[in-house]
Structures are given as structure tokens and as C-alpha cells.
Amino acid sequence: KELMGSEQRVAAETHVLTLPLPFQGHINPMLQFSKRLASKGLKVTLLSFTDKEWTKAAEHGSVNVQIIFDDTLFAEITDQEDTVYINNLYATVKRRLPEVVAKHGESGYPISCLVYDSLMPWAIDIATELGLLGATLFTQSLAVSNLYYEVHQGKLKVPVEKTAVAVEGMPPLEIHDLPTFLFDLENYPLSLKLSASQFSNIGEADWVFFNTFNSLEDEVLNLMARQCAIKPVGPTIPSMYTDKRVKDDKDYGLSLFKPDVESCMKWLDSREPCSVVYVSFGSLSILGERQMEEIACGLKMSCHYFLWVVRETEKEKFPSRFLDETSEKGLVVTWCPQLEVLAHKSVGCFMTHCGWNSTLEALSMGVPMVAMPQWADQTTNAKFVADVWRVGVRVKVDEEGIVTGTEIELRIREVMEEETAIEIRKNSEKWEKQAKEAVDEDGSSDKNIQEFVAKLICNST
Numbered sequence: 224k225e226l227m228g229s230e231q232r233v234a235a236e237t238h239v240l241t242l243p244l245p246f247q248g249h250i251n252p253m254l255q256f257s258k259r260l261a262s263k264g265l266k267v268t269l270l271s272f273t274d275k276e277w278t279k280a281a282e283h284g285s286v287n288v289q290i291i292f293d294d295t296l297f298a299e300i301t302d303q304e305d306t307v308y309i310n311n312l313y314a315t316v317k318r319r320l321p322e323v324v325a326k327h328g329e330s331g332y333p334i335s336c337l338v339y340d341s342l343m344p345w346a347i348d349i350a351t352e353l354g355l356l357g358a359t360l361f362t363q364s365l366a367v368s369n370l371y372y373e374v375h376q377g378k379l380k381v382p383v384e385k386t387a388v389a390v391e392g393m394p395p396l397e398i399h400d401l402p403t404f405l406f407d408l409e410n411y412p413l414s415l416k417l418s419a420s421q422f423s424n425i426g427e428a429d430w431v432f433f434n435t436f437n438s439l440e441d442e443v444l445n446l447m448a449r450q451c452a453i454k455p456v457g458p459t460i461p462s463m464y465t466d467k468r469v470k471d472d473k474d475y476g477l478s479l480f481k482p483d484v485e486s487c488m489k490w491l492d493s494r495e496p497c498s499v500v501y502v503s504f505g506s507l508s509i510l511g512e513r514q515m516e517e518i519a520c521g522l523k524m525s526c527h528y529f530l531w532v533v534r535e536t537e538k539e540k541f542p543s544r545f546l547d548e549t550s551e552k553g554l555v556v557t558w559c560p561q562l563e564v565l566a567h568k569s570v571g572c573f574m575t576h577c578g579w580n581s582t583l584e585a586l587s588m589g590v591p592m593v594a595m596p597q598w599a600d601q602t603t604n605a606k607f608v609a610d611v612w613r614v615g616v617r618v619k620v621d622e623e624g625i626v627t628g629t630e631i632e633l634r635i636r637e638v639m640e641e642e643t644a645i646e647i648r649k650n651s652e653k654w655e656k657q658a659k660e661a662v663d664e665d666g667s668s669d670k671n672i673q674e675f676v677a678k679l680i681c682n683s684t
């Protein structure tokens with residue numbers, strides 16, 4: 224709601240700090256949530272660790288970005304399961320946050336609240352010591368978080384060894400629908416511990432936000448809401464895509480990778496509506512060489528145009544003997560402006576690893592998906608994409624753990640050409656509408672944001 228006179232002044236002096244986990248899939252939703260808070264009149268500062276040249280020029284709207292980390296923090300880290308990473312992160316926040324809070328206090332804009340990524344549950348203790356309110360933001364789905372919650376409470380025994388599990392409020396889940404951390408403890412012991420720890424001190428947070436929206440996950444929301452006051456605030460995509468009056472908010476802003484904006488958009492502009500398969504596996508997934516070849520073959524056999532993101536670090540595996548990087552049919556880039564791509568009329572489907580951001584972005588833009596999950600929460604997201612929201616299909620993995628070119632070709636045809644495509648497109652349009660309604664003024668997520676802002680303003684007066 225529009226604020227009036229003195230209220231507006233108090234809001235502008237109500238200062239919130241936001242603290243994302245320094246990964247692309249966590250920075251994006253936190254930055255966007257920050258922008259939504261700023262659009263309600265609050266002063267917001269996001270604590271960042273990237274000072275990449277192209278992010279400086281990026282438009283962050285009304286959000287200030289303050290760099291508190293330095294490059295050395297991650298220098299020694301070669302493996303995500305390395306505890307050095309979390310230890311460094313904790314030590315940096317513990318050391319820098321008091322300085323940041325004191326400095327803003329002196330400048331006349333004292334911090335009243337810290338919004339932190341739920342994977343840093345210790346942040347609430349630091350915030351409390353500094354006299355701040357604390358809000359945690361979960362950047363994965365409610366369904367996935369519910370499974371981690373079950374592990375935290377000891378209700379779901381890990382490693383899961385059964386072929387299927389029944390969890391209240393969820394569809395029946397086979398082992399390949401569960402987050403991989405729940406059964407592959409050998410490879411991901413730290414990730415499971417971290418994921419379950421999100422709930423370790425949840426009662427201490429003053430607010431618990433989720434990047435989802437009510438109607439998308441209503442059953443599991445009702446269930447979890449009995450135990451803690453969950454507030455969905457998503458989808459956290461830039462308002463330009465949900466509000467036609469906003470014209471200049473095309474991307475999140477703080478990208479760790481340099482997007483190839485011009486060539487992507489020019490190439491898409493010259494394609495027919497709904498003719499392109501957009502392919503991306505997010506910022507972290509590592510594909511095997513054989514799998515890359517099968518993707519290339521599948522794309523080629525499908526005979527559709529494709530835009531494929533192959534990150535710089537994956538480039539050496541690019542199967543040039545199967546595909547040219549810029550053949551007649553395809554364009555391969557190392558990073559793209561994904562939101563602009565998904566919003567482009569030429570894109571007919573998204574072959575995705577089903578990271579939660581990519582899933583929500585495609586769903587909010589009404590783009591049908593070919594789900595090809597790799598690890599972590601992606602498997603569960605893929606289950607919901609194919610069987611619950613029915614906005615796409617999921618590829619089958621063969622006995623060798625490979626998704627073959629033929630399988631990829633068939634699934635692309637299923638969402639692009641066949642009878643099934645009509646139903647999937649209809650469902651995609653339905654969810655697109657509901658996603659936009661949730662963040663529209665007075666929509667379910669917008670109301671939760673308004674309430675939060677009102678409480679903070681009230682506290683400041």
C-alpha cells in the first residue's frame with residue numbers, strides 16, 4: 224500500500240540488512256526480496272561478496288549493495304562439502320556484522336532487522352546479540368524444506384533406504400524423487416547436516432519467509448504452518464515480469480557470471496514464436512562428457528532451435544563433434560539473461576535441472592519444462608513439475624545413469640509438439656497467472672510483505 228507523509232519518512236529511515244548465501248541460486252531471490260522491501264519504502268542494504276566489474280554497472284534499483292566479503296574467503300575451497308567454506312562464512316559475518324551495524328547507526332540510519340538465508344541459521348544469534356530483529360528466508364521449496372524438517376525432527380530416518388516414502392502433505396515419493404542428500408550421505412554428509420540445521424533455531428527468528436506462494440504448495444503449507452508461522456513471499460522474480468507498469472527491472476542484478484545479453488536476445492528475436500528449446504543446468508551442476516554428448520544428440524534429433532548455456536568451466540566438455548556452437552539450429556553461450564530469455568516469445572520450452580529458482584521462474588513466465596534434475600532439491604522439484612503442477616515432463620535415466628539422446632528428443636517433442644503439449648501449456652498458463660496474482664498488490668505474498676514492513680515501521684516509531 225502507498226505510504227502517506229510521516230509514515231513514508233519513518234519507512235525511509237527503517238533500515239533492513241539482507242544477507243544472502245554467496246551462491247547465485249541464493250543471491251537472486253534475496254536481492255529480489257530486498258527490492259520488494261525497498262519498493263514498499265524501506266531502506267535496504269544487501270551484504271554482498273562479489274565485486275565483479277559488470278555487477279557494479281548493474282541496476283540494483285533502490286537497494287544498496289555493500290561488499291563485506293573478500294575473494295580470499297573462497298580461495299581455498301575446491302569442494303562444496305568442505306567445512307572450511309561454512310567456517311569462513313561464519314567467521315566473516317561474525318567479525319564484519321558488528322562493524323556494519325555500528326557504522327550505519329552512526330550515519331543516522333540504524334539497522335532494525337537482519338534478513339538472512341535460512342542456510343545460515345547462526346545469523347539469528349549474531350543479530351540478536353546486536354539487538355536486531357531477525358527474519359530467515361528459505362530459498363528452496365516448502366516441499367523440500369518439509370523433508371529436511373522431518374529429518375531434523377527425527378521422523379524421517381536417513382539415509383533413506385526404502386524404495387518409496389510416505390510423508391504427510393506430500394504425494395507418494397519414490398527414492399529418485401527425494402532430495403539426493405537424503406540417501407547419498409556418503410557424498411553429501413555436510414549438505415544434509417546444513418539442510419536439516421535450517422530448522423535448528425527456527426523458533427528464534429521473528430519471521431520465517433519462503434520463496435514460494437500459497438496456492439502452489441497449499442497442502443504442505445497448511446501442514447507446516449501448524450508448527451511454525453511460515454510466510455510465503457514469492458515468487459521473487461523482478462516486478463517487471465509481474466507488473467506491466469514497471470519497465471526497467473529486467474534482471475536480478477548481482478550476477479557472478481557475465482551474461483551474453485546482446486547475442487542471445489538478437490538471436491531469439493529472429494526466431495518464430497515458441498520455436499526455441501532453452502537449455503540450462505544452473506550455476507553449479509557438473510555434467511559428464513558422455514551426458515553432454517547425449518544432450519547434443521537429443522537436441523539435434525529434435526530438429527528444434529535451441530539456446531544452450533554451457534558455463535565456462537564446462538566448456539572443455541562441449542561436444543563440438545556433434546554440434547557447432549553457432550550452427551543454424553543453435554546458439555551456445557556461457558551465461559544468459561535467463562529471465563529475459565524465459566520471457567521471450569520465441570522460447571517454447573525450458574530443458575532445466577530444476578534448481579528452485581529456475582523452476583519458479585519458468586512457472587511464473589508460463590514456460591513448459593523438460594525436467595532433467597541432477598542433485599540436491601532438484602529431483603523433488605522435478606517430481607512436482609511433472610506430476611503435481613503438470614507443467615512439464617521428466618526425463619528417464621537409464622541403468623548407466625545417463626539420459627540418452629533419444630529420451631531427450633522424445634521428451635522435447637512431448638512438450639513442444641504432441642497432444643500432451645496442449646495440456647501442459649494450459650497448466651503453465653494457469654500457474655503463470657497464479658504466480659503473478661500472489662505478488663500483485665494485495666496478493667497473498669504481497670500481503671505478507673506488507674505486514675512485515677508495517678511491523679518494522681511500527682517498531683521504529
Ligand code: UDX
Nearest residue numbers: 248251503505506507532558559561578579580581601
Ligand atoms: C542452487 C541449486 O542447485 C538449486 O537446486 C537450489 O534450489 C538453489 O541453489 P542453481 O543450481 O544455480 O542453484 O539453480 P537455480 O536455483 O535455478 O538458480 C540459478 C539462477 O541463475 C536462476 O535465478 C537463473 O535465472 C540464473 N541464471 C542461470 C542466469 O541468469 N543465466 C543463466 O545462464 C543460467
